[in-house]
Amino acid sequence: MPEIQRTDFFRLLDRISDCTATDEEIALYNACLNAVQSEEQSWDESILGNKGKLEQAIFNKISAEIQVQPVALNLSLWKKIMAAATIVLISGISLYFYRQHMPDLTTPKTEIVNDVKPGANQAVLTLANGKRIVLNASVNGEIAEQSGIRIRKTADGQLIYTLSDSGTAANSGGPVAFNTIETPKGGQYQINLPDGTRVWLNAASSLKYPVRFDRKERKVSLQGEGYFEVAKDKHKPFKVNSGTQELEVLGTHFNINSYADEPSSKTTLLEGAVRLFPHGGQDLILSPGQQAVLASGRMKVAMVDPEEVLAWKNGNFVFNDEGLETIMRKISRWYDVEVSYQRKPADLTFTGVVSRSRNISAVLNALDKTGKVHFKVEGKKVTVW
Incomplete structure (x- = not known):
């Protein structure tokens, strides 16, 4: 345990319990906790105080200090964050819990030469004719019309397709016109398709879709990550091709994470039902709350917390026992930075929540305070050491 008298430690417990502890005092408490608690040991209330009371007191302190509503988490994840997590990050207020000994929690070693703003x-x-429109640089309102469909951009980051007055006449035979929307690193966007389906694209993603769906099916192609709320049409199944699989629904809500740099493709169902057709594998049907993970040609299905899966859409990062490299890939895509490693800490996982509206320093400094990993930010480059 760090150099602290037993009486001082209990005085520290009192300050945490009545929500008057400073960030430095909370860090000192965590250093004490880390020194005496290992994976094999249980919580010793004679040393660490009443666990439930302290967790609630710390939560009350967070709630009193933050300026925005914290993200809703399921009970099991919250318990992990408060009792056994590596870090907790809620709207910029940080608490640190780590089960291994840390030499110094109060002196971050991360060097921020310049901060990096979050994505937008x-x-x-x-368009079908090859014309490219930079949406964040174009004026709001109608930006194009093709095949009897008006395309409109809104101020809050939406692209809306609606039937124009000449739409019925234009709905005849002929080649299908396709549009593609691409988000860069550090970007996101929402698309409202002509059938009423809504799609949210995460950073470094793309969606290719027909300006008009044909009379038999509605088919799109996704790269990266997208959340879909599919308009119901029992006569026209909605299909998504994501490279390694095809998904078919009639009307439902689901999320697909299929980045090329991730080791697996994940499909999560929130509402309704979907049928998956893995390329070269056996098709299967998902139920709400289930996630199908496709890796190396093999599919596994498990129940997951939808709030974790949709955290990106709701403006948050949620880490649940996630490895450092997985976290850094998310950071790379959202902050549009290049990540390199001087060393890769083995078996280092993190659990916590942080707003995606924070600058990159808010995330990296909190990870740094675990004492197990450090960073240097220069321009658009992040070095992990």
């Missing part, structure tokens, strides 16, 4: 509503729309 950015995308490029490519």
Whole structure:
């Protein structure tokens, strides 16, 4: 345990319990906790105080200090964050819990030469004729009309397709016109398709879709990550091709994470039902709350917390026993930075929540205070050491 008298430690417990402890005192308490608690040991109330009371007191302190509503989490994840997590990050207020000994929690070693702002509503729309429109640089309102469909951009980062007055006449035979919307690193966007389906694209993602769906099916192609709220049409199934699989629904809500740099493709169902057709594998049907993970040609299905899956859409990062490299890939995509490693800490996982509206320093400094990993930010480059 760090150098602290037993009486001082209990005085520290009192300050945490009545929500008057400073961030430095909370860090000192965590250093004490880390020194005496290991994976094999249980919580010793004679040393650490009443666990439930302290967790509630710390939560009350967070709630009193933050300026925005914290993200809703399921009970099991919250318990992990408060009792056994590596870090907790809620709207910029940080608490640190780590089960291994840390030499110094109060002196971050991360060097921020320049801070990096978070991502925003950015995308490029490519029309059927090859014209490219930078949506974040174009004026709001109607930006194009093709095949009897008006395309309108809104101020809050939405692209809306609606039937124009000449739409019925234009709905005849002929080649299908496709549009593609692409979000860069550091970008996100929402698209309202002609059938009423809504799609949210995460950073570094793209969606290719017909300006008009045909009379038999509605088919789109996704790269990266997207959340879909599919308009119901029992006569026209909605299909999504994500490279390694095809998904078919009639009307439902689901999320697909299929980045090329991730080791697996994840499909999560929130509402309704979907049928998955893995390329070269056996098709299967998902139920709400289930996630199908496709890796190396093999599919596994498990129940997950939808709030964790949709955290990105709701403006948050949620880490649940996630490895450092997985976290850094998310950071790379959202902050549009290049990540390199001087060393890769083995078996280092984190659990916590942080707003995606924070600058990159808010995330990296909190990870740094675990004492197990440090960073240097220069321009658009992040070095992990």
